[in-house]
Amino acid sequence: MNLHSPRDGDNASETRFKGSGKLAGSAWQNYYHSDVYRSDAIPSMPPGGHPDMDNAFQRLPWGRNQNPMVPNTMEAQLAYAGLFESETDVEDGFPWGESVFSVSKGFLSGFQSFLYVLYMCTALVFCISLIGLIFLILSVAINKPSAESFISLFHDIKYFYLIVAVLYFGGKYGRLLLAYLTDKRQRANPTGLYRREGLVRIKEGKTVFEAPFIEFDAYLVHTPSGRGGRYFNLVLQHRYSKHQLWMKGLLTDAMNQKEVYAYWDMIQQFMDVSGPLPDVPIFEPFRARDPVTAAHDERTGRDPFKWRKVTREAWRKDHEQGWQNRLQETNFHHPCILDAHIQGRGLPLPVEPRGVMLA
Known part of the structure; x- marks a missing residue:
């Protein structure tokens, strides 16, 4: 180096x-x-x-x-x-x-940073939740190995993962969209x-x-x-x-x-x-x-x-x-x-x- x-x-x-x-x-x-x-x-x-x-x-x-x-x-x-x-x-x-x-610096720049943090934090929450999900699946497979039990587990966790998905993809692609909008706005500001x-x-x-x-x-x-x-x-x-x-x-x-x-x-x-x-x-x-x-x-x-x-x-x-x-x-x-x-x-x-x- x-x-x-x-x-x-x-x-x-x-x-x-x-x-x-x-x-x-x-x-x-x-x-x-x-x-x-x-x-x-x-x-x-x-x-x-x-x-x-x-x-x-x-x-x-x-x-x-x-x-x-x-x-x-x-x-x-x-x-x-x-x-x-x-x-x-x-x-x-x-x-x-x-x-x-x-x-130049504006609201969109700050909001873009917020969405990036949201995207990263949601990704971290998703990775951690997978550990708990594995234990839940193993518990159902050992104690109540039936289709109804797995369907019930799906209904119990679907809203949580739906929210995680919305926050993850909203943060990820919303950040990219705002990056584009911020770039155009900052270029229009000659400061x-x-x-x-x-x-x-x-x-x-x-x-x-x-x-x-x-x-x-x-x-x-x-x-x-x-x-x-x-x-x-x-x-x-x-x-x-x-x-x-x-x-x-x-x-x-x-x-x-x-x-x-x-x-x-x-x-x-x-x-x-x-x-x-x-x-x-x-x-x-x-x-x-x-x-x-x-x-x-x-x-x-x-x-x-x-x-x-x-x-x-x-x-x-x-x-x-x-x-x-x-x-x-x-x-x-x-x-x-x-x-x-x-x-x-x-x-x-x-x-x-x-x-x-x-x-």
């Missing part, structure tokens, strides 16, 4: 796109929009911000994407990556791929981050707000957990309007704020086309379709199935603790590379005209 250790200094952000013959000219222009986010080419921006948010929550710095690994999301990530067993499976990755990180275009889109009612990624400030927000602690989440707040996006697409209600720091690192690296996609499971199936990432992986000889070879059991046994330790030891507090390009933060404010009317 060729999985890098958290101690080997494998930091994808350290390897930047230097310009490859395979990416020169048309390949870059055809794939990436002219306004994509590049951490090595940040333009100057006008003043803006939200002092109320700055007073209430911690504004997270941009840059130095040193640890995009969120250990507590890894089992979900490995399960998602495992859906793409071969390169031919990646034609339709959703909600995460090489170009879009979807954040998410767009690496290829460098944009953030937020659907609000029947309208869609769109702005460049670099126009958003990231905040570590917190809410009471109800047990004396706090839940932490990541919110992207548009610097020049009231629009905001709660980044609950992957990490929800974290108990450790460093998980949110790492999540923000992952989001930045996903949007930053000056380097490859984050080396985490959810993006692994799509790395070959992103030109910058494909060039990086070819240059470094990365195994295309590095993460997909790791089972969830192997993750828990061999890797989880090491990455948890690395998360705790990482210092996420550093100067913000974006502030130096924003007027009123790192750049001086524009000089206002100071004309004076003289008598």
